[in-house]
Amino acid sequence: MRLALSAFCAAAAVLPSIALAQDADRPVLTVYTYESFTPDWGPGPRIEKAFEAQCDCDLRFVGLEDGVAILNRLKLEGEGTQADIALGMTAELVPELKATGLFAPSGVDLKPLTIPGGFSDDTFVPFDYSYLAFVYDSESIADPPKSLAELVSGDPDQKIAIQDARTSTPGLGLLLWMKAVFGDQAEAKWAELSRRVLTVTPGWSEAYGLFTKGEVPIVLSYTTSPAYHQIEEGTDRYKAAAFSEGHYLQVELAGMLRTSRQPELARRFLAFMLMPEFQSIIPTGNWSLPAAPTGEPLPAAFDTLVQPSRPLEIPAADVATHRAEWTAEWLRGLGR
Template sequence: MTRTRAHRRTLRHTAPAALAATALALTGCSVAGGASDDASTGAAGGTVTLVTHDSFALSDGLLEQFEADTGLTVQQVAPGDGGALVNQLILTKDAPLGDVVYGIDTTFASRAIDEGVLAPYTSSAPAAADAAAYAPDDSGSLTAVDVGDVCLNVDHAWFTAQGVPEPTTLEDLTQPQYRDLTVVTNAATSSPGLAFLLATVGAFGEDGWQQYWTDLTANGLKVAEGWSDAYYTDFSGGGGGGSRPIALSYASSPPETVPEGGDEPTTGALLGTCFRQVEYAGVLAGAQNPEGAQQLLDWLLSDEVQADIPGSMYMYPVSSAVDLPEEWARWAPQAEQPIEVPLADIAEHRDEWVRDWTDLVIG
């Protein structure tokens, strides 16, 4: 992984709690062409303001081409990661931060909808039919743009060298032969950490997930504050010389471990441990430029943007019309049956689960 890729992935995996303190300090910035005093006027050739999480990134030239094609100028406001993003949308819903939002994910979708920060819009883009499969409800308020599977990753070389069979299930991690081998990230401070907590809730139920974490902790679990520390420092397969061959990451991580001159990755994802995150876009209620917002949302579902998402944001596109990078198609399959938790349950219990997890695991 290059330094740029590592930096972007680290940003993606930073949780709401870690960024909330800086959310209010962030101001709008022009993505291309410079901010204007009459931003979001809704006039033809005017400005459309895109509100995103702070790891939004696309290849050079894509956004400029959208502006050239539409006559719009795109201004970006980035108030933090997924949770900070939704919090700011709620706090500013009477005077919206912009016109369209990208980056509301599975864990906060219900909250955004329930708080009324979004306006219904049904995209006419060809990929909208694929996106509909990930719709959080029937309100038409959020349109799926990309998806990612949070999964445990294993270091094949370590297990081969030690003569230990690789784990395949969540339950395996609590067995004595896997003692002191696993590192995950903090559910209160990292996005994948929260997703993995939800995976255990989905797998073991309200009455069983706490006992699972008790057993996992007793078996020598290590909790890192963020994804970068867990993957690059503690994980033996992350290139940093770590000692733990089981780490929480993404199903898209293994292709990045193909060594120079090699033809297969040195790590693999345990697809039976995955929780699927979906990232959505939506037109903001009270938008100054709703037509521009709709154009921008449609563009996020275009073939050009959808094909760019794996390389720029390390997520899977929702469109079935674009090809994945060759290494993704070969080494980064999505989970066929990801672990699920109803969005309504996440909305109702998310904060409670995080508090309970923190008391139980961190103390």
């Protein structure tokens, strides 16, 4: 290896880097996404390889804290953003995303979508969905909560980790889940739940890391999370609690920026998201449910997951109108 490296360095000293010259000739497509999308264990590298095999381009992911943080970043950057595509926001944010004036129509046919309840929009393209759930360690929790009400009123010595509703899509999802179930009583229920909250993290990765390290026995995540542990670790120790009131549905989506330097390539990527080459990566890459056909059956572990009989949703227009008000309730209820 040392000989090979020496030969490479000698050649580089005489000639310009061919690799750099080739890269300069390839268009770059920059995608803002959340941080758990980009690591080697996430879906990003496989999606990058699959798309670059057909686009003759350089697909670059920029990882941010979480889905809501992407919206916050775009608001801050405005038309000066370097992003061509933003990927990882959720459907309840569509009115706010459109209100920025930063997004352009996708031109993508959404007929292949298989999302419960359907989805229709001229700008944003879903790429996966899942249901929020509280995942627990069955070696620590013998009798998990059977409802959101039981979780709220449960043993304060059994701590939970949740995510920030201002920066995180699961955190925002829990805010809406509480509102959908408890309505006007949500603030009081947040105050009751606060006895059990060990920490509120900026994003999903930090909270789930605390859970897998054993620092909390319960964490806000998704019904699909246990599939990861079954497939990758060969254990069914970690389970999602099934709640009688139903589980909040989160649909993740992407959109292209109006200021994109590569608009045709961006539209091509959005269309690629609904193809089997992309969708087949989602179940065991992003540990979510595919938004369109994958061309193959889901792994058997997905058959063992909680199957919510009642998908809960609040209309996106209502979320846009009340998100600031409901976030203030959340802050007061948690004492923050």
